[in-house]
Amino acid sequence: MTDDRKPLTGIRVLDFTRVLAGPYATALMADLGADVVKIEAPDGDEYRRIGPFRDGESALFQTANRGKRSVVLDLRDPGDLAVAQGLARRADVLVENFRPGVMARLGLDAAGLQAANPGLVYASVSGFGQSGPHAARPAYDVIVQAMSGLMDLTGEPAAAPTMVGEAMADVAGGLFAAWGIMVALFDRSRTGRGRVVDLALFDALLSMMPSAGARVLVCDGDPARTGNRHALSAPFGVYPAAQGHFAVAVLNDKLFGAFCEVIGQPALRDDPRMASDESRRAHEPVLAKAIAAWAGGVTAAQAVAALSAAGVPASELASARDAWLSDQARARGLVSPVAHPVLGSVSLPEQPVHFSGSPRGLQRAAPGLDEHGAEIRAELGK
Template sequence: MTENARPLAGITVLDFTRVLAGPYATALMADLGADVIKVEAPGGDEYRHIGPFLGGESALFQTANRGKRSIVLDLRSPADLAVARDLALRADVVVENFRPGVMARLGLDAATLQMDNPGLVYASVSGFGQNGPHAVRPAYDIIVQAMSGLMDLTGEPAAAPTMVGEALADVAGGLFAAWGIMVALFDRSRTGRGRVVDLALFDALLSMMPSAASRVLVCDADPARTGNRHALSAPFGVYPAGQGHFAVAVLNDKLFAGFCAVIGQPGLAGDPRMASDESRRTHEPVLAGAIAQWAGGLTAAQAVAALSAAGVPASELASVRDAWRSDQARARGLASPVDHPLLGPISLPEQPVHFSGSPRGARRAAPGLDEHGAEIRAELGM
């Protein structure tokens, strides 16, 4: 890799995906230098038509499709289908998120393409995978949250379950799809042959809940909603101050002793009821009362400052706007500007991993519909 080269420079990804999970996976790859060719139906990806809108352009589409090239292909047309096949035979990676069986009917399935392109990595992203009783069911993020148990775990114990405030199933699916593609590319570097990557959003989200898995699979227990409190430790959650709320995380005896000293209750550290994480969780209401008594005369910022000074992990509750505009987010380069031909300079998220010798920023905006169609066809000699 040359100095300042992006890790995926020279990798061509043919992207048949739409909406979020698949496009999120390929956006991560585009951030790292892959040439991602986004194949769109004549009407375009559905996300082009979903707000919020800025100057007639979907902000969601801009975020999930940054850095890609767009070509419109009507896969019902034999001529366009032939273009798609030619592109697949030149690609390193194909990613699709049609229902199982659709790509086979088009002759764009892994078995067909890998006969002529044996090094091709072929990734299928779907709600429930290529097999199993739900394989052909459609799935959106909320459906997978509901079926995975995540929604049942989220919310106050006496209240209704609630969905998480982000499309976590789609994002988890995209992340694991990108991870699987990277593993397959690494394996290809040793064997010369590509693999088929089968990623289900259901599988990905279920795998993102290891603490719940430990209780079900190992202990045969039934995890339940605990609201703003950790299920296994205390004090570990969100508590009120006189003004505002703050989060605190105490996960061992040393931190607990420091915490007790800060809140003016050093005797709690030696209380038999507080001898372990498990017993502290059992007696969490006692701790909640002590915290309320201490923090009731403080602002959330003052409570956090006192806890942080003693080395106890704590934070005020930030809004999403606060988080994106924080000094920490700026220092880590989590978003960078791109030039959009219609919107001008806009800021878009960037994949979060830092690689030595690889710059951040200097990316393209999401493409206009068929913006690169003529260019891509010319590369095929058409």
């Protein structure tokens, strides 16, 4: 049973962010019912001018700023600065992603705003945080991927490091920023006071690499690229078939026994070299040869069907288009139709968590520049 109330209904978020990491965090909150007021400079968020475009509208801006309201404020103008300060006095959350020190120079520092509004949760999202040797450095996703070690771990062993095929540093930063804000709001419900949340993209992406962290911090290792094979387990990766490729994941002895039966190599189950997951990874070339002998006579679809029938996790490789348009994505409500004044009906992503008693969908499109400026100023009596 639903009551059409989303979990963050009634929470007011003042969004000073642009590009992706900060806007992604606040979009997640807008999905859940928060009133997100996007503060834009007179020329707007840079993402309004970054493609791909449809009918003159940036698709990236639409996805990262869904469900928000827009007001243009020139923060160098005393009158507009006063509007921003007034909005902060009424807000539950403020999120900014300027370089450290910029908000303070503008007169929008955490200490000053929390003095006027003690319950304000003030979140700063930056490349390297508000402290540390790199705090003043600018950062985009590719820079953080390069500095975090993720890029060095991605790609074939004999080839050059490669970027991950999505802006993972920005997305990780946005996700952890939203998580931190929720924790601060929960704490406020007990103390009545907001907190300052300091989130760095570098920190977030490094935290998204627990297996590498275990090898470095606990085992004093130096992880290296392993291509389409898992660094620690086998058979666990992507293998070629006669037509296409398929992924398989075998992480315990029971699954390994079933896997050996499917590929027609039951003797491998009792081979001393295959006695443990660690030993199987050490002898992965032996497994790869056996898999190639079997998979070379079937298509990827046939390989997946046989493995799945035996309870072994397996999949063909889907394209991003296949995944977004799949029955699974549709059934899980990961895409919602919204009405846009220029684009008409357009499909946008929605945050992935399902909450009992709360409907999915009911989203609004991303705002036009200053689309809600008059109504937001009116709410302050300006």
